[in-house]
Amino acid sequence: MSRLTLIVAATKANGIGKNGGLPWRISKDMSYFAQATTNAPAEKQNAVIMGRTTWESIPKKFRPLRNRSNHVISRNAEYELNGQAELHESLEAAMHSVAKSDKVHRVFIIGGASIYKETLNLPRDSSSFVDRILLTRVTSPAFEDCDTFMPEFIPRSKGTAGDVHGWSRASHAELQAWVGFDVPDSVQSENGVDFEFQMWVRH
């Protein structure tokens, strides 16, 4: 069974995007994303799986995401990636291809909304299952003009929907141990944007 990690930055209302891009520019979160998705043992690489619109949202100079194996999902089999990433016609096809490589360390689902939704809904007994979320929670401002949202995915407050979704929040120490580098604890600020690095797991 392949375990998948979903990585996302989202507001409290689960807003993740605006006009085909990110609603904010948080460089500390971008470098966290780059480090967390890249960090792998010698001789291995992580895979990043994304939808076609997320691929197009990454600035050309950062595409493909370096030192990671890039996988793009599009129903259009003719979509031109110019050899920069592997094209797959479905999430399932992408998983199969990634699973075949023994060079792959971790598999990250990096968006966007429809890929997040599809992967979060994979049943526990399927060949791949999302058991971890690296969430950067953007707590302020509200970014109310988001036009793209995550599905409701983790409990909003302690003791509510936790048992429904099966997600529980890991400690900061567990987050650092898993990503393999030091991560700032509790709420961070950059240019007036408040955010927090969180890890959620389910079994």
Ligand code: FOL
């Ligand atoms: N997860 C988190 N925590 N924050 C995000 O911004 C985020 N974004 C996506 C998926 N998960 C996320 C999808 N969007 C790049 C751009 C957009 C994007 C993902 C990645 C990108 O250009 N990344 C470069 C670093 C660029 C830089 O340092 O400014 C990379 O090498 O990862």
